[in-house]
Amino acid sequence: MSTFTAEDRAAMAESVRRLLADKGDEAALRRAMETPSGYDAALWAELVELGVAGLIIDPAYDGLGGGPVELELIMEEAGAALLAAPLFASGVMAAALISASGDEGAKERLLPGLARGRIATVALTGDAGTWTPDGVTVGAHSHGARAFLDGTASFVLHGAAADVLLVVARVDGGFGIFEVAKGTPGLEITTLPSFDRTLRLTKLDFHHVPATRLGIAGWDAVEAMLKIALVALAGEQAGGARRVLDMTVQYAKTRIQFGRAIGSFQAIKHMAADLLLEAENATSAARHAAQQLAGGGEADEAVYLAAFACADAYSKIAADAIQMHGGIAFTWAHPAHLYLRRARADAQLLGAPPYHRERYLQAMGA
Amino acid sequence: MSTFTAEDRAAMAESVRRLLADKGDEAALRRAMETPSGYDAALWAELVELGVAGLIIDPAYDGLGGGPVELELIMEEAGAALLAAPLFASGVMAAALISASGDEGAKERLLPGLARGRIATVALTGDAGTWTPDGVTVGAHSHGARAFLDGTASFVLHGAAADVLLVVARVDGGFGIFEVAKGTPGLEITTLPSFDRTLRLTKLDFHHVPATRLGIAGWDAVEAMLKIALVALAGEQAGGARRVLDMTVQYAKTRIQFGRAIGSFQAIKHMAADLLLEAENATSAARHAAQQLAGGGEADEAVYLAAFACADAYSKIAADAIQMHGGIAFTWAHPAHLYLRRARADAQLLGAPPYHRERYLQAMGA
Amino acid sequence: MTDEELRTEVRAWLAANWKNDLPARADQWTVGPEQRAWLAKVVEARWAVNRWPSEWCGRDLSDAQAKIIEREFAAVKAPGAGQDRTHLYAITALTFGTDVMKAALLKGMLTGEINMCLLYSEPGAGSDLAGIRTRATRDGEEFVVNGQKVWTSGAATADYGMLIARTDWDVPKHNGISFFFLSMKQPGVEVRPLRQVTDESHFNEVFITDARVSADFLLGGLNNGWRVLQTALAYERSVMGDGARGPRRAGDGAANDLVALAREAGKLDDPVLRQDLAKVLSYRRLNALNNARAKADLAQGTSSSIMSLGKLAMSRILHEEARLRTALLGAGSLLDGEAFPRADDANFLTLNAYFTSIGGGTDQIQRNIIGERVLSLPKEPEIDRTIPFRDVRAG
């Protein structure tokens, strides 16, 4: 259980907000996204300094011991600033998967490093990009006392930058989680061109790659990781949606056409009102999912609701934001399209809205 | 083939429009819908006089020999005026089904009467209301030289008023069309309460009802009837959509709030613009389907497109029309809800939009 | 008096007087004789309006002490306390009424002897409420009222109506309106039920012809009615929860009900309808989450901006739910009435959803309010705001 107080949470969010405003602004983001790694190592170091990389890692392993509620709040800030960094890949997905693995040795071996900013990532789905058991196209088999991986994983975030790869693979009719170090022979890493240029997606080809299995963890651990990752993603979406809406409303107050601020026209004003409802929905859904997951009870319904509600809200708000800006947002130099690209990416990572809607119904027994 | 010229068509549409404006206005409609039969016999007689009841009946059987193009045009007028009459049941569905049956004796026996205003209707679907082979829940079996019907047909238009019932029934693993006269023993007719109070829906229960099969016609004839009926319905929807939009635009020009016509506000103006596009779409789709069907070639794609495009357009326009009127349209006395009720009914009769979308894709090989 | 003494006193009084045997109310507009008798007791014992001055049935208590009393009443399910927070009409009367009027009406309102209604909207003044054309003309110590009001609930049983009427036509529209308590029980007031699109009649038209109202029953002073109205509307918003009705039968369990409907209709495994089902269920859930978050965020009281968002959300919920119900029923939605309750629910909701999307400010007006009050977007130029009302276009 998280020991954060409301004040702790607010203070941490405020620190991250200030840091990102200071060193993670649009100009910094555009510089970072043009580099091979896709992120600013100095900014990442400062985030690590604030504890963000180990936010959900147990204090026993040098983390802050935060839970879904703290994570969601920080991800709102990251989403608002379109943070390009391995936070989601390493600090969320990898940290959550290792923590859920139940392998004490692996936790001791890996988590303190992650908390200090070492980068790990999770390879889960194949080319189908479904983040479901069906989608896994890496297989593990034993050869004497060792395990070896063969197959393909795709849509792996920051695969090229990661020191440690956590690979979900089929084994003995089920699934296992395997640790593979960077540079292991037989592992081929290809960076994929991404529409959201602030993301770094890679494809991993495994040719008889030696790997270490994490305990006996199987799909349950993956599912646990996916839930906290979905909450984090929902937070990022809620934060991004809010920020791009704020930008748009601000523009509508200052842009004059026909002698009036365009926000005085109902066409713009009414779009803004509808989008505010979407933004509030997203924030409510993300925070509620975090609370439910933190509560330790049955959180599926809340998590899947957040997954599709936040994706839909962010996609709609980012798309309408360009329309409301008009021509200025049709230029590369304007930030609105960066939000649209991120919204569109976030709506596919870990599964698309129709899939989450299906699971939402199933979670409520329908 | 229809021998109507463009002038003939325009003149006929004009006659029907005038008659309906004169004797089928809102007050007349409201009177008619409160009567048991649901229609004004005197108005029906005048429509028959104009030839509308026999519009698509071959001149050899005292009809006007019109085709889908003429029918669609007249149905636009009927839809605009929310005509409550057995035109669709008798003049379209029954006339088309008898014509498609290939049974010369039946045509000679029945069609001249229909052209003169005698009322027939078609019983096709059971309680599921699908208007598909699956939905038929009446079965025919032979007893000596005679056929007998058992089972249920529902959503039958004007079943209580009809002199002749044309019943689609399962027979020998296929389907047949059977003629049953009003009052035949074993036939039980129940009038169903209808949300669109200008409709008369009935349920027919058959208990060993003697019936006459029309030739050897099977589902092909039903399908041919359904296509022309869908075109007629599309015309009704396009006409209704156009009229309720016109009413709404007119109101928006004259209703003053905040010292301005409400149509000067973008909220209303932009809704009207969007709805105009929907209305134009509906008109184009309905007329195109009529032309394709009249052309005698492969019309499925055009017919199914019209079926869902007109249903969706009419439903949206009628629904938004109430919103645009505001409080006045929340009263029983205002006609807007009559259009919404009709739009909602038309969107279910002969199948709902999702079904037609499916068939549209299938028609284009997808 | 300490909190403990107060609690003891009210508990003792309730123990001695409250039998918890009131019959259910016949409808929401009238109060039956048993209720009136009880309320009279509550008012007599000064439990009804504890924050008010003793001069007007109150006890001059602090909010904290008043809440102690309300909690004790609530604990035993006794009605009648806390009317200083909930009785819209009495609050308005207390705040803006003359002493003559308060003496005549206040107690009766609290005891339910006097029933009230609202005479605000007019056929020509819906979205633009300040455009009212009902006129009140001074005639000695009285005003003579002529005009037509609409969308009035409870007019048939009301004794008085809170009326806005125009008293000056030569000033801009907001500046020439006055606020009255008009007696409904006089010859010049004719109430006609208004048949709604749903074929119900919950509202009335009220035709006012040379009706009279004493100048003592003018609230807040001459031509100050717009300000009185704004205050009364704010009370109303803070008092009334979301009154949106779902289907006639579905009650509160809308989620379960929709799933049950889908199952009954054999559509629970239709992938297309499942997507729609998830969307509609999510709209309702998200609105509940928004409301919960807003309540948690706000230390005290309610914010009209949140209410505005909730109302817009509710419009979408109801219209989309109506569409889903229709789609689930398919051709079954063609039917209607008691014999086809599922169809009747879908049909009723299809029409009654407009009660929310039009009534109490259309969705379009709500979007203006959200845009301007919540997002601080600039207002549109208002061409009729500064000119004499006499010169404003009507239609």
Added chain:
Amino acid sequence: MTDEELRTEVRAWLAANWKNDLPARADQWTVGPEQRAWLAKVVEARWAVNRWPSEWCGRDLSDAQAKIIEREFAAVKAPGAGQDRTHLYAITALTFGTDVMKAALLKGMLTGEINMCLLYSEPGAGSDLAGIRTRATRDGEEFVVNGQKVWTSGAATADYGMLIARTDWDVPKHNGISFFFLSMKQPGVEVRPLRQVTDESHFNEVFITDARVSADFLLGGLNNGWRVLQTALAYERSVMGDGARGPRRAGDGAANDLVALAREAGKLDDPVLRQDLAKVLSYRRLNALNNARAKADLAQGTSSSIMSLGKLAMSRILHEEARLRTALLGAGSLLDGEAFPRADDANFLTLNAYFTSIGGGTDQIQRNIIGERVLSLPKEPEIDRTIPFRDVRAG
């Protein structure tokens, strides 16, 4: 000359001169030397602008006779005829230009020697084109121009630009604008490519600093530019078809392409996506049917009201098609670039759809136009229409 004689003459000329061997044009903004040589021949032989007076390269022919010539050119695929219907710039010059200007430029425009561009929009004047702030100040027989234009296609290769600039700041905004042909090949004109959201650069910004234009190159008279512009825009609408681009690769066969994409993606049997597929295909089909019906209804020429509807329809088509392509690809839409052409198509369309929904009048402006011009709904009060432009708010 009879129709037959004319037909014989043009056929003979084409037979003698047209080799049908022109290379393809490098891009849409420039005309290569082979094309120019051919166009020069056409102009010389007076086939380019047959309806125009003989004084200006024409033959004073009726529309019917001009069409005979155009049909003959079309029959052998020879370009260059009918420029009196299609050459926006030349038509504008002929209609509004001074004789000096026409003598200097007309022939060169027709032969492709002189390339043109449009200098209309400004960063501060998008939806509100009459709000331009580029100024042209009289200086003897010339005007001195300062300002910034944007969204200019072909500016880098253009010799002249059709420019609107403000020449009077003390009258209402529509009354102080003048229309010029500005030479782009002068020191005060700087063209910078504008990087679009799609990472292409089809447009430019044009910075104008003390550029000069002769008073002879003023069209339609001083301060009459708004009227000239309206005429030029109407020509433009009637000349240009719908220029909306679909995905980079899909070309015209959009329906087949969407179905093929669904099949490739293994989603052609997904019932939810099939519904969306049918909707998107229907939007495109319905728009085509509307256009066909409009053409059949109209005896002659085109109507801008139909164009307005078509543009609004096209916005929906493109945005919805982009969404469908994204949904069909699922996570595959995260990828991009030449190696992932299906993703690249979906991504490009997602962004480029705004070219239609924003460019040439946003959807919001189009809805105003449809509401006002087609449905005759009243205009909004325009607060800046009658005041001196100097006093109009900008931002």
